Amino acid sequence: MILNRAGREYAYLPYTADEDVTGLDVEVFANGAWYGADDVTATDVIVLVAGPDAADNPPGTIVLVPGANRLLVRFPDNPEVIVRDGGVVNVVDY
DSSP states (O other), X not given: OEEETTOEEEEEEEXXXXXXOTTSOOEXXXXXXXXXXXXXXXXXXXXXXXXXXXXXXXXXXXXXXSEEEEEEEEEEOSSOEEEEEEEEEEEEOO
């Protein structure tokens, strides 16, 4: 995904898991912290991401730094904690 540094968009992070993870408290890792996901479908974790120059972000928005941001998706489930690659969001100056 490419995001302008002043933009804000929903990111759809595809995942694969061995079991149905809908209903779990899914989290996304970015910028050194874990954030709650906005929604989880059968194939995607959905989060609202913004560039560093986006104004008036709603609560829960993940503000990314310029450049490539690799996101991780975590599905905490007892006794496992499943972590998957969520892809890259490139924050650019265009």
